[in-house]
Amino acid sequence: MDLAPYLLLAGLEGLVQASVLMLTALGLSLVFGVMRVVNVAHGEFYMLGALIAWACGAYIPGPPVLGFVAGLLVAPLAVGALAWAADRAVLQKIGYNPEGTIVSTIGMLYILQQGALLTFGPDARAVDAPFYYTIRTPWFGYSSYKLFTVAVAILLVAGLWLLMRKSKVGLLMRATQFDRETALNFGIPVGKVYSAVFAIGAMMAAVAGVLVVPNQQAHYLMGTDPLLLSFVVVIVGGLGSIPGTIAAAVLIGLSDGLLSVFFSPTLAKIVSTLLVALVLIFRPEGLFTVKGRRA
C-alpha cells in the first residue's frame, strides 16, 4: 500500500482543522490572557456562528456566496453583541472571581445551547459552500473551499496581531493584561476593555463557526469538540500567549488529523485531553514558552 495519498489527505485535513482551531483558540486565549477568565461557553459562540451562517444561507435568496458573505458579517456582530451583554450582565457583576466565572460560563453554555435547540431545532443543518472548485491531486480531488478557510484564518490572525500590537485598542488591552491595577490608575476604562475583549474573543469563535459550516453540518451540540480542542491548544501553547497558541494549533490540528485518519477520532481526543492535563500538572507555563517570559 502506498502511504503518500493518506499522508497528504491527513496533512491537508489537519491544516484545515488547525486553521479553524487557531481562530477559536485565539479567542479563548485572548479572553484568558487579558481577563483571566476561563470561558467554558466559548464553544457555544462557535456553534451560534455556525447556525447563524446556516440561517443566512437558508433565508437570503440568490447564490450561496451571498448568504456566506452575509453570515461572515452578521454572525460575528450578533455573537459579539451577545457576549458583550453577557459580560456586562453576568461576569462583571461577580467581579471576575475565578471560580464564579467558571460556574457562570457553564451556566451560559447551557443557556446558549438550549436556546439554540429551541430556536433552530435538533436537526443538523447543511450549508452550501460559497464556491465549488476541486483541486486535483494525483490521487484525489480536494475542495478549494477548505484551502480558502485556511487563507481566511491566517488573514484574521494577522489582523488580530496588528490590532493587539499596533492599535490604541490593542495597547489598552495589553496594558490591562499586564497590570490591571496600574491600568486603572492611568484612567484606562478596564471594565469596557474587559467587555470588548470578551466580545472579540466570542467573535473569533463565531467566525470560525461560519467558516467551518460548509464542511461540517451546523448543530446545537457542535460546540463541545472545538471547546475541548481549544482548551488543549491554549494550554499546550501556554495560557495567554498568542505565538504559543498558533504553534500549538498547528501541532494539535495536524496530529489530530493524523491520529483521526490512522487510528480513531475518539483515541485522538483521549490523547489530547490527557496531554492537557499532564501539561498543566508538569509544565503549567506551556510547552512553547520560556519560564518567566511571555509573548
Next chain:
Amino acid sequence: MIHNGRLFALILATIAVLFALQFALSDYLVLAATRILIMAVFAMGYNMLMGYAGLLSLGHAMFFGAGLYAAGLSSYYWGSSLPVSFLIGILASAAFSFVIGLLALRTTGVSFMIVTLMFAQAAYLATLYFSRITGGDQGLTLPTDARSFSLLGHQMDMTSDPVRFNLALAIFALVLVFMFFVTQGPLGRLFAAVRENEPRTRMLGFDTYRVRLAAFTISGTVSGLAGALYGLVFGYIGSAFAGFHYSIEALLFTLVGGPGTLLGPLLGTTVMTMLIDRLSGLTTAYLMIVGVILILVNRWFPKGILGTIRERALPWLK
C-alpha cells in the same frame, strides 16, 4: 465523641423522616426519592471536596462512572454477587480517585478545575472507545440473576420499589453519619483550615498536600460509591453517567443546597431533581433552566439555601 450535638440530632431526625416518607408517597414518588437519595450521596461526595476543602472539581462524573463501571462490569462479566460488586465499585473508585488526586492536586485554582475536567473527559471518551466492553452509549443492562441478592437469609429483589428505596436510604444514612464524623471532627477542621487559608495551615506544620489528597480521595470514593449503588440498584450502566453533565449536576446540587453543609446536598438534589422533573414535562430544553439557576445562584446565593440559613440564623448548621 460527638462535637456538634444539634446537627447530629437533625441528621437522625432527617433519616427518620425519610424512612417515614415511603408510607406517605405514591409509588412514582418513592422511585423518584430512591434516585434522589443516590444522587444526594454523589453530591455529598462532591461537597466533601468543594464545600469543606474548597476545591472546585469539574470532573466528578469520572468517579461516579468509575464506581458504576467497576461494580456493573464485575457483575455483568464475572457474575459476582451484588454486595461483592458494590465493594469492588467502592475499592476501584478509591484507588482511581487517589491516583487522580496525586496528579491533579499538584495544581490549584483554575488549573485544578481544567485538569479535573480534562481527566474526566478522557475517562468519558475511554468508556466510548472501549465500547466493546462497556457497551458505550447504548450501555449494558444487567442480567436477571444480577438483580437480587440474599441478605441474612432474606431475598433482596432489585426490581421491587420498597426494597430499592430502603436499601438506598440505608446506604445514604451510613454515608451521612460517616460524613458527620469526618467533617465535624479534627480532619474536618483541617479541611476547613486548608480552605480558608492554605499558606497559614502549611506554616502551622501541616502537610496541606496530604490534607487535600485525603479530602479528594474521600470525595471521589463516596462519589464512586454512589455510582456503584446507582448501577446495581437500577441495573443499567452507560457512558452518559460519566459525561460532563453529571459533573455539573453534582456541582449544581451542592451549590443550590449549600456547599459546606452536611444536609445541603440532599436538599439541593431534592429541589433540583423535582424542578427538572417538572420542567422536562414542559419543554425539551429544560437544561436551560440549569444554566439560569447556575448563574443566579452564583450571583445572589453563593452560599446556597442552607449556607444562607446558617449565616442568618443557625451557625451550627455545618
